[in-house]
Amino acid sequence: MASSLGTTERAHSGRRSERFALGFVLTVAPGALWIILFLLAPSILVIAMAFLSNGDYGSPHLPMTLDAFRRVLGFSVLGWSNGNLKTLWRSLVQSATAAVATILVAYPLAFFIVSRRSYLRPLLLLMVILPSWTNQVIRTYAWMELLAPDTSLSHLAQESGLIAPHMGLFPSDFAIFLGLIYNYLPYMVLPLYAAVEKLDWTIVEVGRDLYASGYRLFWHTVFPQTLPGLLAGIILVAIPAFGDFVVPQLLGGNKFLMLGNLIANQFTSTPDWPYGAALALVMLCFTFAGLFVFRRVARRLGRGEGQIL
Amino acid sequence: MNAIPRLAQAIGDGKDFAKPAAEIHDAQHGKVHLQDVSKVFADGTVAVDRVNLEVEPGEFFTLLGPSGCGKTTLLRIIAGFEDLNGGAIFISGRSMLGVPPHARNVNTVFQSYALFPQLNVAENIAFGLRMRGVKTVERRRRCQDMMVSMQIDVFAKRMPHQLSGGQRQRVALARALINEPEVVLLDEPLSALDAKLRQELQVELLRMQKRLGMTFIFVTHDQHEALVMSDRIAVMDKGLVRQMGRVDDVYERPRDVFVAEFLGLSNIFRVQSKQGADVSTSLGMLRLSHTPETLQHVMVRPEKVLLSSLEEKGRGINDFHGLVREVLYMGATSQYGLEIDGYPLVATISNTQNGRTRYRVGERLRVHIEPASIVGMGG
Structure with missing residues (x-):
């Protein structure tokens, strides 16, 4: 009796756990498959490729070597050059300035939109987002037209002595800067708008009640509340801007390369896949390092809300 | 030991976080005077309609009325959060027209407490002193004294989200009182608490007010709270002050049906x-x-x-x-x-x-x- 009862119980629980296992596989499999196919596999490919030698047409070949990384550091048959360091530095500076500039534009914009009547707000948001629905290349070409030599903007810059005569505002670092802000502004405005919209204004009133005004009022009452949106915006802007290659390609005119162009070139015009893969790895490392530092800062700033990132 | 005697003792022990009323020489200090004060909102609602009232220094004054009667708007006018559409307002004898909230020596305790979520209890309480540029050492000392007298010193390092409703309420009150304002404005500060805690805090608040000698203006829709706590009350309805006077006078001799029915039972x-x-x-x-x-x-x-x-x-x-x-x-x-x-x-x-x-x-x-x-x- 006792043993047969035990068997039935075991059989029941066995069937239950089988059903559970099936459910588990069905629910987890799509996501896991996606991650394996489109994240892990390509990552492993890129990592492996970075350690291979360069073949005749830029395709990777055995034997394994660290040659690609030596060239990332600037060593080549012609000796050491600081070209890659300069490119890395330009990418870091451009993505940082793009993030700062979009913050400076997005904060007032978010407050402006939130302060409008409720039926106007989605419309105004749409106007911010709408340009990003057209192709980035086309929009960047439009900036080339606007900033080219002998355009009214360039004339204006010449008259004010900002640029030499007969030089356009494009190609230049400044043109890249403008292009990046223009491209990534919506990704700062949207999370910041969401944060400003649910701002607890009583907290702001408490700040005013307790003698804070001006920038101190902003810093102690508005800034901490909008911090999660701000952080999301910075990540959405700074990381893609760091790796952007369309904007520097078109608005930099090959003179002001960023890391993205350098990598893209290794797979297109002058093929060298292992070198390109090594550059991509370096970029990934910098992105993760940046995120790590960012997370530490965010935790310190937003300690009341638990974890922000 | 019962909570209330313990509190009374604690309040008695808190020696120097506020000046006793006797030390204040200016007879106007803490006086609030509203003259024909009106407030019309953008949608045309008349929130406050030609209100006249004088709150004496050291008085516990209550604005009582149903929701939407304009009592909170009146409080916000005194705090400086709302502009006037007419009339004049004087605090301690000085006109407050055009004076922004941060320049008024008045502090508010909000209904939702609204503690700064990113600051701990001690930092919340010291915020006003910090904004006024009080030196760190003195700020710490006054903050510590305040927390001891309010029995929240054990929570000094906690974050607001780790506190209970009653504890938050005390922190919000301490954050206002530490600045030794001329007037303390309280916007239904006890309404979010359960009945027993509310009664305890009513008594505590009242004793503290009497001890500090500060002017308290208290907004509530709860007639029992108004009866228990106030020296004088103003009963408001639809932006108008229906009756104002000593709390027992208003209860015993209501001027009209509204006041009689709002304050207690009546035939x-x-x-x-x-x-x-x-x-x-x-x-x-x-x-x-x-x-x-x-x-x-x-x-x-x-x-x-x-x-x-x-x-x-x-x-x-x-x-x-x-x-x-x-x-x-x-x-x-x-x-x-x-x-x-x-x-x-x-x-x-x-x-x-x-x-x-x-x-x-x-x-x-x-x-x-x-x-x-x-x-x-x-x-």
Whole structure:
């Protein structure tokens, strides 16, 4: 009796756990498959490729070597050059300035939109987002037209002595800067708008009640509340801007390369896949390092809300 | 040990976080004067309609009224969060027109507490001192004293989201009081708490106010809270101050039906005709000891209605025969729903009096109302 009862119980629980296992596989499999196919596999490919030698047409070949990384550091048959360091530095500076500039534009914009009547707000948001629905290349070409030599903007810059005569505002670092802000502004405005919209204004009133005004009022009452949106915006802007290659390609005119162009070139015009893969790895490392530092800062700033990132 | 004596002791021990009233020489210090103050919102709603009031230094003044009566708007006007559409406002004798909130020596305790979520308890409390540039050492000392006197020093390093409602309330209060403002404004600060904690904090708040000698302006829709705490109250409705005065005066002698009904239970009868001190009402002829010029209603509080058995001798005037329709036992008192000639009358009788004070449903009894207990009112 006792043993047969035990068997039935075991059989029941066995069937239950089988059903559970099936459910588990069905629910987890799509996501896991996606991650394996489109994240892990390509990552492993890129990592492996970075350690291979360069073949005749830029395709990777055995034997394994660290040659690609030596060239990332600037060593080549012609000796050491600081070209890659300069490119890395330009990418870091451009993505940082793009993030700062979009913050400076997005904060007032978010407050402006939130302060409008409720039926106007989605419309105004749409106007911010709408340009990003057209192709980035086309929009960047439009900036080339606007900033080219002998355009009214360039004339204006010449008259004010900002640029030499007969030089356009494009190609230049400044043109890249403008292009990046223009491209990534919506990704700062949207999370910041969401944060400003649910701002607890009583907290702001408490700040005013307790003698804070001006920038101190902003810093102690508005800034901490909008911090999660701000952080999301910075990540959405700074990381893609760091790796952007369309904007520097078109608005930099090959003179002001960023890391993205350098990598893209290794797979297109002058093929060298292992070198390109090594550059991509370096970029990934910098992105993760940046995120790590960012997370530490965010935790310190937003300690009341638990974890922000 | 009971919480309240412990608190009283703690308040008595907190020595130097605020000046005693006697040290303040300026007789105007802490006085609030509103002159014909009006506020119309953008949508045309008249939130505050030509309100005049004077709050004396060191007074516990309550703005009482139903939601939407303009009491919170009035408080926000004093704090400086709302502009005036008309009138003038003086705090400690100085005009506050055009003075922004951060430049007013007035602090507010908000209904939602609104503690800064990114700052811990001590940092929250010290915020005002920090904004005023008080040096770190003094700021720490005053903050510590304040937390000790409010019994929240053990929470000093906690974040607001780790506190209970009552603890948050104390922090919000401490954050206002530490600045030693001329006036403390409180916007329904106890309404989010449960009944027992609310009663405790009422007593605590009141004792603290008396000890500090600061002017408190308190907004509430809770008549019990208003009765317990206030020196004077203003009963508001639809942006108007319906009646203002000492809390017992307003309770005993309401000016109109609204005030009478909002503040406590009342029996109100329409006046049909008047002959000297005798008025004719639905209840029958009633004699009043005092009749005002405009007399439209008479009111008697349930606890002023005297009940006795039919065998006892009547007093000749204001005597009725009643029937007990309903008895609500309320512990210390019982509330009787009576019927007199088909008209309802509510009487509240103490259950601890000597002699027979308990009546049963269906019992007939003698009802007497003293002429002095009847209040003649306007609309």
